[in-house]
Structures are given as C-alpha cells and as structure tokens.
Amino acid sequence: MGNASPSYQTDVTNLIHDFANNMDQQIWDKLFELLEQTGLLLNQKQDLITAMIEESLGGTGASPEEMQQSLEMMGKMLKTLVESDLGKHAKAKSMDPGKFLDETGKDLFKLIAETSKLEEGDPWNTDIKAKLKDIKVEVISQEGDTATISVSGMPDLPDIDELTAQLPGFDDSEVPGLSMLKNGEQEVVKVEGKWIPKAMAEGWKETITGASEMINTDLKDLLGPEEKKQIMTIMNAVQMGMASATKAKTQEELQMAMMQAVMGALMSAGGVKTGVSSKMDWDCQVLAIQTREQIISAF
Template sequence: MWRKRYQSFWVLGLGMLLGLLLTGCGSAKTQTPPGPAESTAAPKTGAGPVESSAIPAESTENSLAVALVPTATNGTAESTFQQVLVAFQEGRLEAVFDFLPPSHQAEVEQLLQTFADKMDPELWSELFQLLNKSANLLKSKKELILSLDGVKKLPQIDAIKPYWEGITNGLRDAATSDIADLKQLKRANTRQLLAAGSRLLAGMQLPSFADIEVTTVQATDEQATLSYRDAKNAAPKQVEFVRVEGKWLPQSIATGWPVAMADAKARLAELPSQLAILKPEALRQMSSIAGMLDQLQGAKTKDEFSAAAVPLVFTVAFGAQMAQQAMQDAATTPRQGNAVHLIINRELTDGELTRLKTAVFESLGDSAANTDYEFIPNDGKTRCRFVPITDLPSLLTVLKKHFEGTSVRLDAETKTIFVDGN
C-alpha cells in the first residue's frame, strides 16, 4: 500500500529518520553501551568487502558485501543502493542521511525545527517524563517483567532478551537527552540526533537485507536502471535512479520529493489545532499512566506486579485507540464527501505510480498540499483514492490525457473512475 509514501527502501529509511527524530532520539547527556558487542560492529572502508556480522563474507560481488566509500557523493547508483541497505540493516541512520542531496537535508532540518516550533511544550515534556519512567521500570523490574505469563508467550521475546539492556539504556538516554526540551530541539543538529538514534537502534534486532542481490541494467552519468531481488522472490524488480546534486536517488523519490515536503509542511501547520483537541484527554491519560508506572515500580512480588500491570495495559491500549481515532476524525471528517476513487485494471509499477501521482498533483496546484492519496496495487488491479477533490471534471481530463489510448470512464454516482489496463 502507498499511503502518503513510496514503497522503497529509501522511504522506509526516511520514515525511520523522521520517526526517530520526532520521538526522542537526541544527543544523550550520558552515553551507555547500546547492546551486544556484535550489534555495534562498524563496516570497514577500503577496497575489500564490508566486514559485518549481518553480512556474510562469502557474498557475491552483486550482493551487499561492497566496499563503503568515504563520501556519499562518489560511486555508482548500484553501490549507493547497496550501501544504503547496509546502513539500514546496521542501524546507521546518520549514514543514510548523508546519502540525501544537500537541499533535501536542509528541508529535513527545517521540518525538524518546524515540528519543535509547532509541538505543544507541556505534552512533549509529559511524554518524555513517561518515557523516562518506562525506561527505569524496564531496567529495574526486568526479572519481574520476564516472569509474567503473558510476556513469556510473546513470540518475539526470545529475540528481545539479548538486547534488553541496550533497549532500556537507549530509551533512558533518549528520555534524558536535550531533545526532551523543545528549545534544544529547535537548535539541534539533525546528523548528531540521528547518530544518537543509531545508538538506540543498536539495541534492537533490525531487518536484514543480506540476501538482496543488486545489478545494473543500464547506466549513464546521470541516470541508471537497477535490478534487485531477494532469495524469496525469483522475479527481479527494477528501480530507476537519477543523480540529484551529485547524489544518487530513486527516480520516484526525486520526482515525489517536492509534493512530499509540501504535504509534510501542511501537516505540521495543522498540528497545533489537532493537539488542542487531543491535549485535555492526553494529559489525563498520561497522568493516569504515570501513576500506574509508579505502582509497578513499587511492586515487590510477581503477583503485585501482575495485578498492577493489567489496568496499565488496558489504559494504554484504550488511550492509543482514542487518540488515533481523534486524529483520524480531525484529519478526514470534513474531506470524506469530496473523495474520488480510481480503479485501474492492472497493477502499476512504482515508476508508473509515481508518474500518475505527479500528473494528478501538478493539476491540483496549491490545493495539492492539502490532498490525501492512497495507492493499493493488489490482485491484478490498482486502487487509488484522492481526497478532497473539488473539480472532478478537471481530474477526469487529466486522467484521460495520462492514460491516452486507454478507456477511462466515470461513474458519477459513486465518484469512481475506471481505467482499462491495456
């Protein structure tokens, strides 16, 4: 599913970057080891292959075992793609950030500063106090937590145990870092924040891309077509890359970046009004959760701890559900009446989805920043949704031009546009 984002490793990375930046990974006042030593092994640079516990030494020349270059401005599109995947699986977020063009880095910096300006200081402070309480609880009550029957039944608990100390230390570092203060966050250096975020990720089990093979189909100085596949998918997929300000980017990211940034800025502009709706209930819930965490901290036995944990689980789950619903209502309720659906009788590729989105959003002009979209290529069809659309005839004209030579018809009653897949 595409929902305000692109299906690619790069956007996964950007999401990780912004998510960590905006949820508490800052420059820690005290640094502690992030986890098992093998999780922090840094790849070597030079002429040889990457030496990393996550990447087999016997990997072929088309695998992820490639030499990292000192700067992200050099190398081919293929080596860039491989190096970014290596950085993802090793949790080196600052390295991923380095692969963005300078202007893109500046825009990410600006988004971070805007977030710090728009975020409610009281909510932010309370959130980090809860994070600190949670980190202290995870550290001091580890044995009691792991003794709970519900925790023992978690399928991922055995994978988490070796990283427990790293995770708790990372959370505590984040909770007590400068980023907990919005004034400090406004002046923060994004790359340093991401480096701190990398220390937090080092205490977690990250996805491995070691089985992905990348090859170059064709390349010039400014454009390249790459083919990649993993062991689970026999059919390779292709992705187009272009050079932007000396850096290699997927074509879909390069094309969609302006719209994505405009959308992010529009969302941040709405943040204060949305938080004003959520704040009273959010503060009440956080106060309740803080009290429950204190009860858990004071528990001496498994029975006491288990009894105190039950209401906390229900409160957190209910609060999260209510907050999510409130955000959805605030964001979508006024717009639902102007939703337009598009059904294409085949699955579009990433490149085709990018070109379709670009054509639609360029036609929307200034209203593009306030338009939501959703792309779902599945089961031989591509289902799309745009909201709000106030000029349906103009959109229909754009789509007929975009799918020239193909049947494009409108069901006015349901506001659904059908496109044959030939």
C-alpha cells in the same frame, strides 16, 4: 540522510523542526518522561515482569534468563531515545537529524544486533545483514545527469504505496522514492552531485510542500485546551501507576500497580474521575467503571 543532496537535507530538517515546534511542549516532555519510567521499570523489575509474562501466556518457550535479557535490551533502547535530542522538546525543535541518525541511530542498531543474539539463529546478524550485502547496483546507461540502473538482491519489502493508501488522506498519494526500493531497472538523476531516483526528484517539491502545509495547519490546530487537558490527565494517571510499579517488591504488588495505571488512564479518558465535558465517549466511562469493579472483586 547524509547521502541526500544538501537542499533535500535542509527540507527534511525544516519539516522535523516544524513538526516539533507545532507539538505541545508539555505533552512531548511528559511522553518521554513515561518512556524513561518504562525503561527504568524494564531494567529494575525484570524478574517480576518475566514472572507476570510467563503466568499470563503460560510460558513463551524462552528461559527466564533470556526473557530478562530481552527486557534489559528494551530498557536500553528506551534509555537511548530518552537521552537523545528527541527526549526534550526544547532540543527537538532544533535537532540535527543527520547527527541523530549518526549517533542515536547507530546506538539503536547496535542494541538491535545485541537483542538478535538472544534469539535462535541470530536473525539480524546472520540473515538480514547478509541479505543487505547481496544488494547489487549495475549502471545500464548514462547520459549527462540522467542514468538507468539495475537493482538486484533487494530483500522483499512491503509496498509502501499500498500501505499508505490504506491510511486516511493517503488514498491518491505516492511517497517519492519509497516505491522505488525494489529490484529491477529504474531511472536516476543527479541532483547537487547526488544520484537520486527520478520519481523522487520529480515529486519532491510537491511532497515537501504538502507535508509542510499539513504540519503547519492541521497538526498545529489538532489539540485544543480540552483535548490537551484530557491527554495530560491520562498521562499523569499512567505515570502515578508506573511510579508505584517501580516500588513493587512482589509480583502481586506489580500487578496491582499496573492495574492502577490502566484504571487511571481509563477513568481519565472516560471522564469518571475528572468530570470533563459531555463530549467524552460514554463507552469509555462504562468501560472504566466495569474495569474498576472487576479489579475490586479480584482482590
């Protein structure tokens, strides 16, 4: 983001702030509380979780030590996110995206690199980073603030436009700039001293305006009081189950605690426990009851 023009950086920062401001503070903070608990669980119960995974999958090909190291890295990644400015709604509302990428982003990439070392062949450090170094950009022509460049060595990436076209509301939308991340010739223009893909520059204002309208209207009105109540009830139920999981001393106790978390979420979603309105999906209620009966019969 630091390579974008100042006005583009401001536009993105404002979008992020609008997004955070239109999200419910209690739901936001509760979500990151759950992520924090998950990180603690991955770090504190690596041996029990590893045993559960091996029993469920019948072996993964990795040694218990390697699996525990992977769980530890996942826990560290969650801890990094939770301790960043994203971790608290009050901070997220005024966070500096550039600073976040420069600090938290770098920390996460370091953890990704460490995790890669646990895999055979160390794919991140030996394959992906090597391919990124192979990217070459050649200037074909330049006239004033317009130029044509040739990009080669770009790794094969999913077509972003094709992926977003499959999502609701994205049928006829193109994300400026993302579709330009491919090999071949492309036009670029200079905006505020920075060279930017021409398609991105031409579609920027329209894209930012559309995103801002969506965030400040659709997102703002997405959750009503009843929806918020249900979401909070589900997350509280999961949190209770995870709190029990952190106290588990055996694999069986951990399994029971995890079942409690899943069961609590299903019952809350289906209205079995909370008695929420008839708008709740009846299938969720049936699934919650069946799951409860299966758990009871198993023990």
